[in-house]
Amino acid sequence: MLQRLALVLAMSLTLASCAENECTFHSQCGPSSFCRSGRCGQECTAAFDCDPGELCSEIGQCVPRDAGPIDAGPPPRDAFVPPVDAFVPPVDAFVPRDAFVPRDASVPARDAGRDAFVAPEEDAGIAPDDAGTDAGSVIDAGPPGPLSPSTYTYRRIPVGGLRDAHAVAFHPDGSYALVLERNEGAHVYDWASETAVRVDLRAGGRTVYLDALAFAPDGSGAWIVGYERVGTADTGVVIWLDDERWRAGDGVASFSRLPASASGERFSGVALPRAASGGPAGDGRPVILSQSGSSPYIARLRELDPATGMFSGLFVARATSAGCDDLAFADNEFGGWGIVLACGVNGADAPYYTQVAGVGEWRAGPVSLGNVSRAAGHPSGAYALIVNWSSRYLHRFEAGAFRPTGTSPAVGISGIYDISLSPDGRVGLIVGRALGSPLRGSVFEYRHDLWSASEITDVSIEGFAAAPYLATSNTYLNDSAFRPGCDGGLIVGGRSDFSSSVGLLIEHQRHEGVRCR
8 A cells, every 4th residue: 555655656746847847758758748838747637637727628638728729810800791712811800799609610729830931040039038128129218107007087979870990090180080990981080079970981882891090190191901802802902081181171082092002912001110210211101011811821011102102112021820910110129110010810920020231131920929919019119019819918029029928918808909009108008808797898008118917907998888888798999099199089999790780989088197178
């Protein structure tokens, strides 16, 4: 009996020891153990076989609770999309927001490998663990944001006919905001009168899918990017809102299609460089992101000439292991411009493009980012923040590399989707899916350079299921924007199913700052 107890004790000590040891092969671990990500782990038949904080996977292995398979794509969006043909990869963003739709069925594992066309030495790597928050940054990002957490109030704005709203941005003078529905329509919201005018952006009866927008810094107008189906192919489109014509009362005629277009592509993002760097062309022109293909996808970056409405200047492309939804400017280690991509459709990728001494180069992001959805560059250019929606982390990219992903703060419970920063970069809002009981609209405040879970505070919308919000668990907050000159602005979102689409336009106000009204 004593011998048997000794044997059991010895095996237990072996397992406990190997769980902490590094490994390359299963044989290097003890009995009932396996090698995962360079560490020995325990096999299991049920959750009680595993340590606290672990669960028993479908293949009988104890794994961390947040180490499951990468979800299949960003939060589902719109029910009114025709089937996508075999040439174009399915995009999960346009599936009805059904809580029972499986999203993990056919997604490659988190360690499925990086871009097949990237040499190992191109990896952007990860900044050292002991590097300070601003270590290596050439650009001074300024003092931290407010030292104390803020409080916010919210108010739903009544807008007739608003469908599930996907993006929002303010004119530089703050007089109005442009709100994009997921497809077909845009609303111009006048701040003073609190009224909105809807404009149908379809051409030739074709449905147009609207992905992103950006106002020109001089206020002359705004670029809207998206795509439409022409024949059997997706075609990227750029729509220009002419500010002068809109103020003159030209209505729908103020919106026009630009010559910049691309068959077989979906334009999914647009970003402007910070004024000091000027971006690739040196004159501050916008850069448009497109995606196409599948396994691998192809991401393209093109500069748009504002004077001609045509692509001119930078044009680079790269194969990615996931579809790319967003981009942000973030300076490299020498203080020069660079662009980081957020690619989280059917996988995970976040490459970075920059130029060093005039020579362009792509750098691969770490494979441990998870599904990323939206990115926001700090106005200083010193860093960018990227949302991981599948595991709720807020990643940080600065000085040409990602901060260690193991230090990325977790935000909320689940379902975060977007981050938007104020024009001065002092604060930002992270928004996502409605959660909890009672239901709350997910909103979190980020304060500049206070990049930790304890400093990112929950400022969610209470009573979200009640009037005037009438939200459900399938309601998402998709984007936010701060009005220039004050500490408030707008949040947009909504929900869609097979029979209806309901949009939300919500005004937010930070109490500790400058009031907007």
